[in-house]
Amino acid sequence: VSRFILHVDLDEFIAAVEVLRRPELRGRPVVVGGTGDPTARGVVATASYEARRFGIGSGTPLRTALRKCPDAVFLALDRPAYEAASKRVMEVLAGFAAELEVAGWDEAFLALRTADPEAVARSVQHSIRAHTSLGSSVGIGDNKLQAKLASALAKPAGIFRLSHTNWSDVMGKRTTDALWGVGRKRSRRLAALGIETVAELAAADDSLLAHAFGPSTGPWLRTVARGEDDTPVTSAARRPRSVGKEKTFPEDITQRATARDEVRRLAGEVAAEIAEQRLASARVVVKVRYAPFSTRTRAVALRRCTVEQLEIEGAALGAFDALYEDRPVRLVGVRCELKRLEDVSVIH
DNA sequence: TCTGGGGTCCTAGGACCC
DNA sequence: TCTGGGGTCCTAGGACCC
Numbered sequence: 001v002s003r004f005i006l007h008v009d010l011d012e013f014i015a016a017v018e019v020l021r022r023p024e025l026r027g028r029p030v031v032v033g034g035t036g037d038p039t040a041r042g043v044v045a046t047a048s049y050e051a052r053r054f055g056i057g058s059g060t061p062l063r064t065a066l067r068k069c070p071d072a073v074f075l076a077l078d079r080p081a082y083e084a085a086s087k088r089v090m091e092v093l094a095g096f097a098a099e100l101e102v103a104g105w106d107e108a109f110l111a112l113r114t115a116d117p118e119a120v121a122r123s124v125q126h127s128i129r130a131h132t133s134l135g136s137s138v139g140i141g142d143n144k145l146q147a148k149l150a151s152a153l154a155k156p157a158g159i160f161r162l163s164h165t166n167w168s169d170v171m172g173k174r175t176t177d178a179l180w181g182v183g184r185k186r187s188r189r190l191a192a193l194g195i196e197t198v199a200e201l202a203a204a205d206d207s208l209l210a211h212a213f214g215p216s217t218g219p220w221l222r223t224v225a226r227g228e229d230d231t232p233v234t235s236a237a238r239r240p241r242s243v244g245k246e247k248t249f250p251e252d253i254t255q256r257a258t259a260r261d262e263v264r265r266l267a268g269e270v271a272a273e274i275a276e277q278r279l280a281s282a283r284v285v286v287k288v289r290y291a292p293f294s295t296r297t298r299a300v301a302l303r304r305c306t307v308e309q310l311e312i313e314g315a316a317l318g319a320f321d322a323l324y325e326d327r328p329v330r331l332v333g334v335r336c337e338l339k340r341l342e343d344v345s346v347i348h
Numbered sequence: 349t350c351t352g353g354g355g356t357c358c359t360a361g362g363a364c365c366c
Numbered sequence: 367t368c369t370g371g372g373g374t375c376c377t378a379g380g381a382c383c384c
Contacts, residue, residue, distance in 0.1 A: 104384050
């Protein structure tokens, strides 16, 4: 009996939820994202497997998706529906004798001791399907990193085990962007250093990596490439570090007052959200994205932590005024950074 | 690829202090 | 006045993830 980590990842989760309540869509290319208008600004949240065959994936601009598959069904995001479905899945997982960490709407880690992790994985998949009609894939690993990568290799509806034993065989020849924490940018920078594969990164020089990626990130990249990860699976609720809202305008706006009003509105919403969660803001960060796509941020530290809407709005508008340039604006956002709860002294 | 909205963490550089 | 070194805090931006 050994300890294993399971990573449970729901298959095409958002699209699957939509198809469940619209059975006539089964088997069709379904694309969920934005307001559902594929001619408007927005990106794909999830595409069904049928739509993925057309080269549509998460993050694809909706307009691109429309061009690639004009016959796809385009649907608006419906967060409450996904939250409800996710909650039911997590309740199923909570029934297993394991430490459970919810890692997102459609994924979770389980840590448990067992002699047969594949049997547990089958049982997890069966329970989820029986209770929610949703399909899932399960990765098994010695740690969270391995389990997470294994679930991707298990898709769809499969089970895959990635361990220290087969890590090199399975991962060594893949490009570095196969790793968790290595995206396009880091992958390219690594390639520029002559590091193309996971095996090459695993054998890279720590000081070279530290020089290129910083004292923490550099050496960490190499541990990831070796399949090492000691972060614990924990069911403890994570304390939020920040709460924010942002809005991309359907068309770039050129009126300063319009952008400013939107900042005020977003700040009010964020303030209400913070108050509802019984948190308090220590700093307000305003973001402005100018056309075509250059982003600026400005932070204002609050004199004391607060939940006061007027104070948060005032800080946001002050940051906006300090930041604003007379150029077409694509997006504005407001984010409140939160103080640790035990340190908070709220002004009422 | 004309690029959402919700987040987290890390880095580099400047201010400030002794 | 041509000017060290170290620590800490803050800010803006970058990269990544779902």
